[in-house]
Each structure stands twice: as structure tokens, then as C-alpha cells.
Amino acid sequence: MAKPASRLSDDPETLKAQLVEAQAENERLRQIILAMQRHRFGRRAESLPEDQLLLGLEEAEQVEAAGFAAEEAEPAKKAVRVGKRRTNRGALPAHLPRVETLVDIDSTACPCCSGALHRIGEDVSERLDVVPAQFRVLVIRRPRYACRACEDAFVQAPAPARLIEGGLPTDALVAQVLVSKYADHLPLYRQTQIFARQGVVLDRSTLADWVGRAAFLLRPVHERLLETLKRSGKLFADETTAPVLDPGRGRTKTGQLWAYARDDRPWGGSDPPGVAYVYAPDRTASRPIAHLAGFEGVLQVDGYAAYEVLAKDGAIRLAYCWSHARRLFYELGPASLIATEALARIAALYRIEAEIRARPADERRAVRQERSRPVIEALEPWLREKLGLVSRKSKLADAIRYALSRWAGLSLFLDDGRVEIDSNIVERAIRPLALNRKNALFAGSDGGGQHWAVIASLIETCKLVGVEPHAYLADVITRIVEGHPQRRLDDLLPWAYPVMPALRAVA
Template identity: 40%
Template structure:
């Protein structure tokens, strides 16, 4: 081959390489564009989720729950797509790094066990005569990687040797081990895993049966359901003890939420309720432990919380549900056994809805005044009850007095049918209960504790 032909061949190869490079650049640019679109959609979905979660406990909560689930699934798909593109493209990684807000990476939790893997370098020294034993260690670089050890099933074989005395014919054998299900096969660890997966992780029993089947363990959904029922039986004394502990306290936070339950034989569902009754002394540095009691009812009749709270004496953080009213009534000449502590966050929500819809300056001013009350709470969170009461009397009480006078004046100027007037009236109708939290340092400005426990 002549020199000219060789040059032409080299030029052709270079052109092919340039064309291949240009094609890769086009592909990378398209990937980068898709990544930016996905990142933008992720931010939009996060904003929509934030709005829906704020509205979650209003009307049409079931419809909102469905929208939230769909958005969360879409968000998960998008984030998986972003991960794939980042792994496949250096330029996509650069785009992601450019879009990502600079935040410090949190260290992995210290309570996790550490397994140390040391990667020794290959010793190839420029001097050619280095003895590895004579090298001096001048430092090291450490990288921590979070790893998951897959769950393993195992069979524990309990062997109880039996011994006999030839002289007196006595027989000796250790008693059978105590198991959660008599003569049953599941151990306590497996039962706990099944219950937690079902109730904490939302994993239905038929899916758990499928997971077990992949490991060669054939356990039907019906058997798993029977096991869960027996676990519930074992937990009854614990639930009872928690209930006794909660009802013995003098401050309780309560709320309820609707749930759909199957109606056997009817082919449809009923709207039932879950109630929670919570205590938490941590915000006021109190003694004791936080706890929550959950109760179920087939409806939302007022007799339900009245029955649940029978015998309770103290402060009750609750919403404006009329079913609680009987608890607040005095018994003859005696003071009411239960004092209602209303939720300032609920009152705030009324003003926020008006501001969000109309950008009302008056609603914005109401929100600012309520924000000042929460600023006091931020400063006293975790402080002893006596200190919290002193600070509230000195700082929050004047703010509440000014808010009350201002609210009355604004309400008189508004039509009773105006949404803003209804927001003011909601707060004024419950003013004593809304401001009761400043009387006792153990009380909270809102009922967010119980609402969080029902989410």
C-alpha cells in the first residue's frame, strides 16, 4: 500500500471516529435534555404533593389520597429514570450535579455495625528496589457504603433429650419451649416480621405469601392471616396496658380519620373510623414515655370518643367535632371533667385557604399574627412546663389579646357569607379553647401530634 493510500485510509478512519463522536454527542445532549425535563417534573410533583398533603384532612380526603398515591408513584418512576441516565452518561451526571442544590451529605448512622475492608495498593515503586515492609503509612482514604444483608429464613430444631433412670424408672426431659402459637411452626421473629410488614409497610398477606414462595416456603395467605390473628391476641394485654397508661395522664391529644372497610357479603365497603389518643411529655421536658392508643369504630357517632375517654380527667387537645361536647359539660356544680384545648393550626388553615384563593391582605395579616405565636413556641420547645407557661404569659398572651380585638373589628366589617368572615368566626367561636394552651406549660398550641400519628 502506497503512502498516499495509507493516508486516505487514515483520513477515512478519522472521519468515521468523528461521525461516531458526533452521534454520541447528539445522544448525550438528548439524554441531558430528558434529564432536565425529568428534574423539572420532579420539582413540580413535589410542589403538588406538598399542596395535597396540606389539604389531606379536609373534605374529599379519599380522592386526595388517591391523587397523592398516583403522584408518589410517578415521582418514583421519574427518580428511577434520573438514576438510570446518571449511571449511563457522564454529562448527565454533570447536569444532575448542576441542578442539585448543594447540601451536606449526612453521615451513615453510627449505630450500624461496621465491616472494614482494607484495599492494599500494588507496590510498584519508581526506585525499583522498595521493600514493602519498609514503607511508611502517611494516611488513608475512607469511603463508607451502605449495604443490605438479605433476610434469611432458617429452621430452629428444638431437641429435648429424654433420660431414664434404670434403678427407679424415673424419666427426665426438658419442657417444650414456649412458642407464640402452640404446636405451630412460626417463631416469634417470623411472626413479628409478618405483622410489621402488613401493618407498618403496607404489604398484604398474599404478597408476603408470594415472597415466601420464592424461597421455596409454601404458606398460604389464609394461614398467614390465622397467624396474624393469633399475634393480635398476644398483643391485647399490651394494648390494654398502653390504654391504661394513656388514660391515666392529664393531657391527651386526640383525632380520628376515615378508613374504608369491607362489608362481608355486601360486595362493597363501609366508611369506618380510626381514633388515636396520644400522650407525649417530651415537648415540656416531662417524665414518662410517649404513647398512643388506637381505637376502631364502625362509625363516627359522638358516643365513640365518649366511651373511649370514659373516666378521663384533664385537658383534651381535639378538633371541633361535636361528639366531644358532652365531655366538656359540667357535672352538676362540679367543673367539667375535661377541658377542651382547640387547635390553632386548624384556625390558621381557614385563613390560609382564603389567602391561597384570594391573596387577601387581611388573611395574610392573620397568618402573620399566628406566625408570631408559633415563634414563641419555637423558643420554648423542650423547656420545662413552668418556664413555658411563664414565657407564654409574658409573650403570647399580649399577642392573643391584640389578635382578638383585631379579629372582632375585622369580623364586623365583613359579610357573614364571606369566606374570610367564616374564618374569623371559626376562631372567635372557640376563643377560650384556642387560648387555653397558655394556662399550662404542658399544653400545645395545636393538635398536630395526633394528626401526625394518623397519617
Template identity: 35%
Template sequence: MEQALENLSKEDLLKVIFSRDEKIDYLESQLAMYKRMQFGQKRERFEGDPDQTMLPFNTESAEVEQQQGEIKEKIEYVRKRPNHKGRAKLPAHLPVEEIEIHPEGDLSQMVCIGKEITEELECEPAKFYIKRYIRYKYAAKDKSAVAIAELPERVIDKGIPGASLLAMILTAKYMDHLPLYRQKQIFARENIQIASSTIEGWTKQALEKLEPLYEQLIFDTKTQGYLQVDETPIKVLDSEKKGATHQGYYWVYHAPLEGIVLFDYSPSRGGIAAVPMLGNFKGYLQTDGYGVYEKYGKKKEVTHLACWAHARREFEKALDNDKQRAEKALLMIQKLYDVERQIKDGELDVKQTKERRLAESLPVINELGKWMFEEIKNTLPKSQIGKAMAYAYARWDALSAYLYDGKLEIDNNLVENAIRPVALGRKNYLFAGSHEAAQRAAMIYSFFAICKKHEVNPFQWLKHTLGNIMSINHKNLKELYPQNFKKLADL
């Protein structure tokens, strides 16, 4: 063997050494993982360092000042149903039209002894109207000066649509998934003829007004200490190939502690697409098993969290392959979710949540790990049950990491829920017209997702935001976030 190595060139020898080093690193990591799975994890591992910074992390003041300066330059003046039985109660905030109905005939000899009230919910179609600004001019008697009031700031300078109409168009397209050509048909039924190109232009210009607020959202999302990340495809027309589409991706970032959702478009699903958001990220990063995230999860300043929902899905796929062992794994995973349900129902605080998990979830995780350690040795790697075990095995530390802090989630389901509207939209308008259009759509998807999380009416929020974003002070830009609009509406 030594003689064979001596006959190799220097370049080939380096390749052999490099290959051996890689194999040694791999075997050492495997040995460490086996030890953890065989002997179980200690509670102390998740107790945490008392000197460690707790969530949420704070942003450096210098970064905030820099961001405010950038935003200032950007802004321009061209610018439940609950579970119930029986009939649903009608909303108390709606106006009421009362219609009194008296019995027919002579009632002069009768006395009213009461009344019965029946209510029904009615509506009128969207009402279109013209808002006409009439500005009176005044002149000095000596004709030395003329005075006239300034027009209020408008969303589209010298344009026809008002904030309400633009908010309705965007909400219908991106929240209710109603393509613009269908909205044009609605206008036509009201005898309002608007060209398709005009509606498309309105949509583009309205979205462009949201750019400063979106850039502020990007900055605030980057500074979060806990992010969940996922990606979803979107087809985009390819300008270089007529009629062809390009497979682009929305990268979605969700900050559970603040209820922030950010959609970012990229033509690629490669790791470079996440660099702008995750390149300098520090904190807890929760993802599915996509390999791109492994690079970011291994950074010294990052604690990588995996998703138990994805691990569970792998074992669900194995039910037809090996029902007995798949069910055993699923039952243990279900115990972890039972603990989470108890935490939610009991409305436990962060400290209580961590204590409950360490007391009840950690033993289950250790039991599952020991069981897999024994079973995986006698399992075909290419079988579905083998793949399920390998998936969990390779991510064991990341699957257990949610025990570190009571603020952390057991899975990535919250960010997946934020992505669902995009899937519905794909079925209706099929593709984005360009890469730029896809990125503009990412802005409104972000804000509508935040509206949904904070139970804000997206139309009302957008109407308010479009009407105020041109004149608001850049330092107060965050006041236009949906969650802050909700506070304003509740006053």
C-alpha cells in the first residue's frame, strides 16, 4: 500500500489524503451521533447558558440609523367563525335597516304585547363613484396674487384610480386570486370600460408605492433572532423565449415571535438566493430538510432547528412498506405533539413551556432515538422505512433543538401556512409576467400574509397605506405595518 502511494503524483496524493480526511470526518460525526442516540440526551444540554442572549435579539442602533437614512432617500412624493351549534350570530358592527311589519286589518281594538325579530344578512355590490375635487381660486383685489388650495397627495399622480379602487384591485388579485381580466369583466358589468393595459399599469404603480415599506420589512426581518424558512415555485414568463416560462422561487421567511412574514423572489433555488437574508443571520434557523439550509445551519452563530412535521411525513410514507415500525415511530412523535397541545391549551408561558418539554418531550425523544439506533442497523437503507429513519437520524440534533427555548416551535408549519395563498394563486393566474412582476407580487404577498396572521382586513389596511405612504415621515414608516394598523383601528 505504501509503495503504491509512493508511485502517485503529488496531485493524486493530495486527492487521496483529502478523500481520507473527508471519510474520517464523516465517521467521527457518525460515531458522535450513535453515542447520542444510544445513551440519550441529557436535560442539562437544553438548560442553556444563563449568560446567553435570550430571544428576541436586539438590533444595533447604528444599523437602525443607517436603514432610516436609506428609507428616507427611497421615499419620493411622486408618489372565526368559532365552533358553535345553531345559527351564526350576525356581526354587531354592521349597519341595520329596520323594516316594521304590522298585521293586516283593523288593529284599533288590539294592544301590542310584544314583537318578534328576524334578521338576515344582505349586501350591495361594490359601489363605484367619482370623487371630484373642486378647488376654488381666490385673487387679490389688486390682482397681485392668486390663491388656490393644493390637491391632496394621490397614489398615482394625474391618474384616475383612488386608493380604495387600487386596494380593491390588489386585494382581489393577490388575496382572492382573481386575475385582472376577470376584474375587467366586473367593471364592464357596471358599464365601466377600462383597458387591460390600464388596469395592469395601475397594479404595477400601486405596488411600486409599497417599496419603501417592503425594504423596511426586509431590514426588520434580517434582525430577527428566530426565523423559519421555506421556498415555493412560481412560473415566470421568459423574455428570451417567447411563450416559455422559467421556474422561479419565492423564498419565504417567517419570524414567529413578531408575526412577520417576508416573501423574496429569486430566479433560482440555489443557496445563493438566500444569501441576502441569511448571509449574516444569527440566531435560531428552522427549516425543512432541503440541503441548501445545511450550510447556513452549520454557522457558529446559528442554531439549526429541523421540523418534526417533515420527519413525521417520512414515517407516514412508510406505512405501506413497514406498518409495524412506522406506526411505532408515529405514535412516539404523536406524544411530542400531545405535549405541544397541552402547552397551548394550558396557555403556558415561555418558562413553563420549556419545563414541560424537558420533563415530558425529552424522554420521548431519547426513547425514539434509542429505538432507531437499534432498528436502523437491520433496515434496508433504500426502503421507505429506512429512508424515514435516515431522515430523522441525520437531523437528530436539529430535531431536538426546539427544547432549548420555550419560544421555539416544534415544526415549520407556520411558514408553510403562509405559503398556501401562492399555491392557490398559481391555479388562477398560472404565471408572473416577468421577474420584476414576481418580485412586486412578493411585496404584497408579504403584507397580506402579515394581515392574515394579525387578523387585519387586508383591503382596509391597503387603502390606508396607499393613502398615507407618500406623505408619512420615514421615521414613522413602521406605523404602516399591518400589525400597527390593527392597533390604530382598535383605538
């Protein structure tokens, strides 16, 4: 803040310097206030989140549908509206079972002459129906046999293997609990309420036992998933908080879920996408060092300093994220002309990236060399020039220094067509964890955080490759319980399962 008048110098030059310093300090405080206002009253992201946008559209679409229903009370308008619906609704998935109902006339006698009518065709329409989830009990009978002539002869078929010996759930039910908790973000206590509505009373601790046993069983598959991803030449990395109950202190502590993702689809790579999460009780640099042991190649990350340790031996090259660099300028708002100009220059890079998405890596590199490199080469000296004109204590100076200190990593995408301009791919992989954290509030222990990482890794990888997670988990659990050999764990990874076309479109 500005210095008190009693401390102002009588010397004109000194007074001028004091005024410049005061103006710089006032500008810094103004930026802090602006950032606080954005945090308190503004949007949480640069653009409205898709789920929030869709939530608002739902209400508008409901009102529109009610208006259409009123219009259809008139026969003429109803015919037009029904015709449009038939044109736009598309076809129902072919893999869904069909239950046919024949709606026929009462008599085949002609209403005019009473002669016999003959069939000349038919109209077929399809409607989407649902059978609400219903519990059932699978009864397994194992007859026992004995020989009347031999006292000791006793024969019985062995009991089928189970995840929980003597337990109630089938593998499919356990898979349903896992998907509901980690894909649909339904905490176990809510699932017990759903079960209770159908007369199935289960304690939350019982479901927790099922989840823990399943996570333990699936650990080798999770480990193989991570090892497979580390054999790639390029990965994304990010981390997010995972609140964990700390009983000794009567509150929660902050654990971390580290995410390591692969997605080569933007440049037409042949390796399937996947993500592996790893839980750790802290955020120190030793965690990614341990997790990525043996990995060599390009690691795309945000600006967190812990990743810099990985690049010291040269086996790993860091590609930094332009989205994070851009965000610092965006937070300064339109009042800063320098920030506005920086955003415009970065936007030019993103326009080029939009044009070359899904093109081969060599073609992407060639376009970047021709069109993106001049933008980058002009941006660096421009930032250095502006850094000398602004207060070193200002938020703008911080944003410029952030970019310049990571310039080599921010420029790496120019020379490698496989590298993305940002790390948004892994940012998207983090979002489901945030949703689960919001609904479940915290994990019950460090072990619970590890279970979270194991199961979420398999479910999110299923979603990325278009495999239905419930069917996948039910099958994997069954195969492991029945003695699937450890040497064939690759057969249990999500991309070894058939892809459902409808799910691929969603993923």
C-alpha cells in the first residue's frame, strides 16, 4: 500500500520513485482483489461446465415440450409434429432385445363385401422401454450321492468359486456396487437405501466389505494397466486431492490421487487410451518418481514443480500445458491490455491445433513448424519486453514469469507431432474423481484411497475405450475367482474386451 505522508521524501527524484512504487503496489492489490472477486462471485472455470450448461438446457427443453404437448391437442398440428419426431429421433440400438406385440384387426372379412382380406404389408414402430432393476435370488443345488454298497463312498460336485466364500452377492452384484460407487458416484449408504426399497436390507459395512474384497482381487489388473501405460512413449500426468478420514485426529487429512493417462487418438496412434490412478498420502516429488519408474519419453504436465525432478536424468522430457499458462492471463481480466494481447496470441495457437486434430503426427509437426513456430518465436521476446515494463510484484508479472520459466516445455509440441498443446486430456480424467469426492466427501482410510484408485482406473479406462464397465468388472471378477492365470493378465485389461459402438460414441 502507499506510504504515509510523513514518510514521503522532499527530494523530487526520490518522491517520484516512491510514487511509482506506490502505484505498483496499488496495482498488485487491485489484481488480488479482482482475483478474489472472480473466485467468490465469478465462474469457477473459463467456460461454463458442460454438465451445468446441460442442466440449464433441461429446464428450457421441458418448457418447450410442454408447449408442443399443448399444440398437439389440435389434430393438424399433431400430425406435423409426429412426422418431425419420426424424422429426427434416429434408430434404437440393435443390440437391445425386442419384445414384439401384434396389434391386429378383429376380423379379416371385408367391411364392404364381406370377402376375405389378404395381407399387403405392415407398419412397424419401436418404443424404448425399461424394466426397473430387480433383485433375484440364484439358488444353487448340489446333490450329494452315496453308494449303498460302500460305506465311505460320497460324491458331490464342487461348489462354484465365489468372491466371498459363503457370502450373498454374485459377481454381477458386486460389479453393480462398484459401478454405482465409482462411475455413478453413489456412496454406499445411498445404495443401501435403494436396496431397501426392494426389501433387501443390507448394512453399509456389508457393501464396504464387498468393495474391499473386490479391490484387493483387482489389484494385479490395476498394476498391469499402469505398467502397460508406462511402456508408452508419451503420457499425461496430473494429481488431485483425496480427503481421507484421520481417526486419530478426529478430522480428515489430504491425500492425493495421481493420474497417468495415455490417449493417442488426437494424432491417430494405434495404442488404446487408458488412465491409471495411484493413491498416495502426500504430494511430494518422490511419488511420481516411484509411480513412473521405468518410464521414458514425453510427460505432459501442468506447472507443478514436483515433475521437474523427473526430467533431471534426461530420460523424461516435460511438455508443459498452454492451458495453464493461458489461465493466469485470463484471470487478470480485460482491464489488462497486455493480458488481452497475450490471450489473443495464444488463441492463434489453439486455432491451428483445432485444424490439425486427428491428423498424423508427421503432418501435425509440419503444420506447427510452418504456422505455430512463428507465433511462439514472436511471443517470447514480446513477453520479455512487457515483463520489463510492469511491476515485478504484480499478478501480470507472475503470469509472464510462469510462461517464460517453462518456455522449453511449452515449445516442445512444435517438434513432436504426438505432443498436445495442453494437458486437458488428463484434466478430463480427473473430473470423475472430483465428482466422487463431492458426493462421498472423503475416503475412510488410506486403504480406501487405494481401493478408489484401483477401481476408478478400470472403470474410467472402460469409458475411454467404449467398454461397458459393469459387464467388464463382472467378467473380470469371475475369471479371477475361477483361477485366471497371472501370466495372462493382459487378457483382463479393458481394451481386450469387445467395444460397444454406442459407448464408443459416448466415450
